[in-house]
Amino acid sequence: MTLLALGINHRTATVEVREQVAFTPTQLEAALGELRGLPEVREAAVLSTCNRTELYCIIDASGEQAILHWLGRFHDLQVEDLSRCAYHYLDNDAARHLMRVAVGLDSMVLGEPQILGQLKDAYQSAREARGLGGELERLFQHTFAVAKQVRTETGIGRNPVSVAYAAVSLASRIFDDFSRSRALLIGAGETIELVARHLHDAGVHQLTVANRTRERADRLAGSLGGRAITLDEIPAALEHSDIVISSTAAPLPILGKGMVERALKKRRHRPIFMVDIAVPRDIEPEVGELGDVFLYTVDDLQEVIEENRRHRQVAADQAESLIERGVGAWQHERRIRSGGELIRDYRTRAEALRDLSEQQALAGLARGEDPEAVVRRLAHQLTNRLLHRPTVALRQAASAERHDLLDAATALLLDGSSDKTP
Structure with a gap:
């Protein structure tokens, strides 16, 4: 396997x-x-x-x-x-x-x-x-x-760094004063919760959380002093949002070009910063064609992420060492299990051959055969049966010049052969 x-x-x-x-x-x-x-x-x-x-x-x-x-x-x-x-x-x-x-x-x-x-x-x-x-x-x-x-x-794991953090960091480059910005967050999962907390810590206190079910949005928005809405209420909320960050599991886009275009007109073309963290995407790519929208996807966060990567590289090197030790330990345990399975299989096969020879010997005794002849035949048959498959394999290995198999067989079968243990 x-x-x-x-x-x-x-x-x-x-x-x-x-x-x-x-x-x-x-x-x-x-x-x-x-x-x-x-x-x-x-x-x-x-x-x-x-x-x-x-x-x-x-x-x-x-x-x-x-x-x-x-x-x-x-x-x-x-x-x-x-x-x-x-x-x-x-x-x-x-x-x-x-x-x-x-x-x-x-x-x-x-x-x-x-x-x-x-x-x-x-x-x-x-x-x-x-x-x-x-x-x-x-x-x-x-x-x-x-x-x-x-x-x-x-x-x-120190100094929170995530796609959510990177999205907020990117927004901070566009907005000088977060305290006057209003954010619309779409979704209520772990990523959006991180985004919400990062935005709140950065000074954004006007938060709206939109979700398919209002209950989940209520729990997140309530903990940060924001308000919760359903997905149907997004068009109205979009008119008042400076920052839009979305991360849902929806199979189709939630924000289309037409919806955003109508919101921009009512905003008198005040720009909107958008980050689409979802895969599949929540925001139609065509939204990025609108002049007053700054639309980014997870792939666009790479620059921010690379900055964070440099700060964590020392810890990453330490982590790589621990992982190598972890792989070694897993490999060692796997080898032990594999050896145990091989031993069990080999013993099961040997015991089956033993049982067969035993049954034949008992049958001979029941027929009145000479006990000494029965014992000799039992020893001869059992030895031949146990050695038959290894002998065939050794001959094939020698014919193919498989010295690795021959060396392994020597170590397994002959090392310590001088021992007198019965």
Whole structure:
């Protein structure tokens, strides 16, 4: 069995591609069921965020291509197009990649903390869909332990840095005085909650939170002295908003060019700063064509993010060292488990041969055969049966000049052969 990590992220694919490959919450259960149902797949988990879609699987030898073709079918994409922007890692490299993702070393914002929570959600979804077996279960638990150690022993999580923080930092370059700015936040998830708190800390106290359900928006807006509205009330709120930041899981855009154009007219063309953090996008790209709109997507936050990355690089180097230790520990445990399974299988086969020889010996005694002859035949048959397969394998190895196998056999079968232990 092989551990595979296959996916795309912000480094390998544009936001247009990422939004096509993303799994919505409503799709996730069906996707896990289909993926786990592939003959080549033994275990499976799916991580899907605005910046990455990744599949973690325990597979047979031919599983990678089967998974890539399945991903293309699920999202109605050509496999060739996916292959150009997809990456894959196997076994130790896959484990290392998962740990780097968990601590934020592979994120757009170095060390951002949200990804660990998203990974835990992906793990829980896979468990509920019965996609996890022993291998992935142990890998995820080990990864969470490594991530906790990294957060505890390095400064990777200090000084809040996230896509949300980067969006607010970018807004601060445009607005000299946040205290006079009014913000409209669309969505009520973790990202928008971070945006709201960053804006509030920066001096924006006129906050409006729009969400599909008013209850969730009420909880967030109320904690910061803002007001909550539903998505249907966005056109009216847009007329009074200087800053608009959106992050929902909606499959289609929420803000269209026409809606924004009408709001600008009523604002007498006072500009609006917009950041669309969602994948798929919440704001139609055509909105950016309007003269009084400054529209940014997650990909446009790269400059701000790079500044933050430099501040966290020392902690990141420390985290890499801890991850290498984590990969080594996982690999060691996996080898021990693999050796244990081999020993169990070998003992089971040997015991089956023993039982067969024993039954034949007892049958001979029951027929009145000479006990000494029965014992001699038992010893001869059992020895031949136990040595037959190893002998064939050794001859084949010698014929093929597989010195590695011959050396291993010598170490396993002949080292200590002079011992007199009965």
